[in-house]
Amino acid sequence: MGEMDDIVREFIVESTEGLDQLDRDLVELEKDPSDGDRLARIFRVAHTIKGTSGVLGFGKMEAVAHVGENLLSQLRDRKLMLTQGITSALLGMVDALRTLLADIEQSGTERQRDYSMVIANLSAQLAGGNIAAAAPPTGASAPTAAVNREAQTGNSSGDGTASSIRVDVGLIDKVMTLVGELVLARNQILQFTASEQDASFTGAAQRLNLITTELQEAVMKTRMQPIGNVWNKLPRVVRDLAAGCGKHVRIEMEGSDTELDKTIIEAIKDPLTHIVRNAVDHGIESPEKRRAAGKPEEGVLRLRAYHEGGQVNIEITDDGGGISVEAVRERAKQRGLVSADQAARMSDRELMAMIFAPGFSTAEKVTNVSGRGVGMDVVKTNIERIGGSVDVQSAPGVGTALKIKIPLTLAIIPALVATSGGEQFAIPQVSLVELVRLDGEQGASAIESIQGAPVYRLRGNLLPLLYLDRELRLRGREKSGAVNIVVLQADDRQFGMVVDEINDTEEIVVKPLGKLLKGLPCFAGATIMGDGRVALILDVMGLAQRAQVVAESRAKVTAASAKTEDASKRSAWLLFRAGEEGCMAMPLADVARLEEFAAAKIEHSGAREVVQYRGDILPLVRVAEVLGKKSQRRDPVQVVVSSCNGRSFALVVDEIQDITEQEVRVQDANGDETRAAIIQERVTDLANVEGLLAAVERATAMVSA
């Protein structure tokens, strides 16, 4: 009996694949009824199922497939032309066969269900062609013949089937795990080679390294499947749904041979189907509406998949009605997801993201396919669970585009290893943008704070920071001076994570955390490092949410506006010393260049000291003397080249100290030349260039007079 079971199991697997193929082919055939090759393939599949089910004694199945086959043979022989009715009847047959297969899989027998409707439908279509329905198969003789014929057709259709074998998924998973272990062992051995002088050992280790890498790639490939495997089901979904809503929808697919890891394929199957259903149900308008809007009656749903930087991008675009930002705003308010005040402040982008909020649906009516307020949030959760992200863009009247980014594989990933609070952490490289290292003094001053929230200016943009050790409540860091910032990408936003040390990049094998640790938001799993120690893998998204560096909240909006105000008050200042003591500052905007001249280069023009500078004569202004402070003449002289009222001057200072950027509140006025403020915790005189120059003019005027 065991052998028999195997045969049945194989029959179920093969037939299920065959039926999936039938779904696709029938939908395609409807578009292009003249495609003879496709029709032949459909016929072959139906025929095989009929034959095998007969041999295995599944009479009902055979009967259903038989009528279908008859109908198909009429089509093949061009005695009937394909109509929508025929396609529907044939798809009905596919569904009936699927139900039968499911029953057989569960109970081992065909259950008592009535398939007469399906058969009657098929027969009616046959009769429509004025050809008498063929007699149902009689007894066992027909199936035997069928098997023979099947063998022949099977051979003729043999496109590469002989070169592939069916392997149990569990076995591949096991091989994958073992390769993972091998990668770890390899990493450990490679660590030894660093301290090993023996050439033959290092050579062997190198070879092991190469082979392991290749093996890993090859095994990964065995788990790779084209995304088409998931997409193939979609034309049928779209067809049925469009027919149900009275819409015309064409589905276009590009890049269906893009390969993804099996686990990921399975994880995106449902979200993808849901998005497509949504697009057909809510996105694409009825033919009347489309006509009124000046669009072709037939809506287009476009699926596109492509690789980009170690990730797979999937785009689902429809040319439907699009999502109205205002409708989203209203709905979000109505559903109590945000307050009216909040809703008014939200940006379009933030509003668009609301469609992924739990309990949200903008569809005006609830249909049986979508619009019950569950779905898009689940889609987002499912995609994020596998380390992906989903983004929506929409223009009312033009359409909606959803972009999904997902990793190629989950099992082995490249990661950056960093240390914080004495522990090593692995950061998946997909989320990594760049590394910033601030040395010594710079480290202390470059990190600024906005109402307690640390930020760093990365090329002019404020980068919110989180300290990994504080976030994870690790033991305090030793003050090493240098600050390492790992710039990470979470949900289209960047943030910086401050760690103690950046170690290395490594290929790590992702292992899940045990049940006791499920639900910890900051970790995506754990891995074993080259030295055998366990390191946790950071969940960048979870960490960002926990630290609220990327939260799309009202607080964020307020903070952002505060930020810009803050920045506008802030300005850059040049700090210098003029005279023996006391600190001075002038706006960096007034500074053209900082220069140094040998004292010997100073010449005189009348009562004035001047230097030749870039072909010009530059008057010198000794700041300390103008202000009546004591100062020594130095060699070389440090000058600040500055312009005022179209003329350039060289302000001679005793020492140029620093450039700082901060908010400056003027404390008191102190004559025309300077005012005082607190900069870097010191009382600093602010030089007023104009006032200084005026003083100089007065002085020279007095001298020459």
Place this chain on the structure above:
Amino acid sequence: MEHQFCTFHLAGFFYGVEVEQVQEIIRQQEITPVPLAPEVVAGLINLRGQIVTAFDLRSRLGLPARGVDERPTNVVVRHDGEAVSLLVDEIGDVVEVSDDLFEAPPDTLHGEARALTRGVYKLPGKLMHALDLDTALLQKTSGRARGSEFVQQTIQRCGAGALAQTRGSHQ
């Protein structure tokens, strides 16, 4: 009926788990702590390439924490299809006990210790607590990290026989 128990010592108490549940005993192992994890999770250990959660039994039973220089032994048990390492002070022998030595925990035993003890086997010279592994390893939500009060309240409300229900409500 005879049972075999793998025994160990914890803060002066003598505990045992059924031998069938024990996968292996390993000596001290380097533990990687897991930040933000429940208190009972001591960290993760590398068990021949497999990552196993180390479970601090002392913390779970409400016993005082182990001294810094006391190295725990790992009792790796299979639970719910997953390996978990119980950190114990010292491993004891495998003992064979019969049902007639068993007695339910006395009413004077309170709190966490009671919830986690199925009963006591009266061995010559000492008492062996039979650890209820299922209850011990139940995942607790962080909001109710100290479940002892909850368990006690339930016991008071429903009488001592309600332990099984308590267990159910935890899940």
